[in-house]
Amino acid sequence: MLTSVTGVFLVACIVELLRRRKLKEKYAFLWVFTGLVIIPLGFFPSALDSVADAVGVASGVSLILFLGVAFLFVICLQLSWEVGRLEEESRTLSEEVALLRIDVRELHERAPENPGRTAGAAPGSRT
Known part of the structure; x- marks a missing residue:
């Protein structure tokens, strides 16, 4: 759950920085994408282990x-x-x-x- 809250907080911070024009759009896309990838990991932690097994990583x-x-x-x-x-x-x-x-x-x-x-x-x- 902490992972999802962190992802939501990250996306909210990026949106606020964009709104205040403190962050350029070309950088914001990457950070928003990162936040959107983090959010589901908190709700489905076993999915990460499944992906790790699929690519041959131990955990x-x-x-x-x-x-x-x-x-x-x-x-x-x-x-x-x-x-x-x-x-x-x-x-x-x-x-x-x-x-x-x-x-x-x-x-x-x-x-x-x-x-x-x-x-x-x-x-x-x-x-």
Whole structure:
């Protein structure tokens, strides 16, 4: 019964995080699916042992442990890929900003002084 309550609590938390826009939909699907798989295990614990026997695992607990570790491995792999992609994107954006700063500095150095403009005034503003 505790397993089912945990699954319901997990699904409710995911739905609430989605509602508050604290969790992206692309991640929520996986977590909701996990919660929906956990819920029936509390109501039918013998089904887990039947599945374990069918796949050749000694007990349902061992199967859950293996699947949990495999699940966490996949999550870590996906998040590592995402972090690598974001690091590359951040580096590219930093390089583009640096190049734009150089261009702006060069334009300011080449621009003739405007005698009607006061220091610190925005371009195009009248003083």
